[in-house]
Amino acid sequence: MSGKEIRRSMPLFPIGTVMQLTELSARQIRYYEEHQLISPARTDGNRRLFSLNDIDSLLEIKDLIDQGVNMAGIKQLFLVKQQQSNVLEQQAEKAKQDLTDEQLRNLLRHELQQAGRFNRSSLRQGDMSRFFH
Template sequence: MDLESRKQLPLFSIGIVEKLTGLSARQIRYYEQHGLVQPARSQGNQRLFSFVDVERLIQVSALLDEGLNMEGVKERITRLAKAETTKEKKSVEPSDHQVYERMRQEMLERPGLGGASEFQGDLFRFYRKR
């Protein structure tokens, strides 16, 4: 089980969340009504919160302390969530080892000067005379 899956596990009852966040049960239920957190439910219909839910409640509390109203909090959280997903979608830069291996493969596949390399411009800066 990876770390993200563990953060999503519903573990905490509302009493524990009250102690962790400093919020009252009434405030937590209010934020749930507004869709800011969606705790899981046990078979007995008890709310069970995950680490992610606890972090979100702390974030909501901090935003309200900054003076935002509920609509402002919803908007900010939605914007932050979109920024997270776009950051995850961005391609990751290849490591130096990956670039080296790609260049090596390209040189082995194209002996001689027949084809142009996609790295040709990058390599030129290392070999030009200053």
């Protein structure tokens, strides 16, 4: 959960924009929320505001639905994927603890070089990088 994730999770888009970006109907988007596949933020006035992550999820949902997966299946897939990334994160964390100071410096340097780029670790291919260069 570094800075970039905070940014990618910023609530920015109203449902109308998301409809166009994803080519999903409002009904579909709300239905997926109802089934807890996404959890868009709300304004004070109770209107949904979606993040880039939400849009990624919706595009992923759309793909899976096209492939015949139902709500339950998608939910499970999301769960697994989340666990996976948790495991990877933990491993990375653990690996760091085993490093020498020298190695750690190298690692940090490389991570810094990565900053400022898109680097989604998604199973999908064409995610939001389609919309922002």
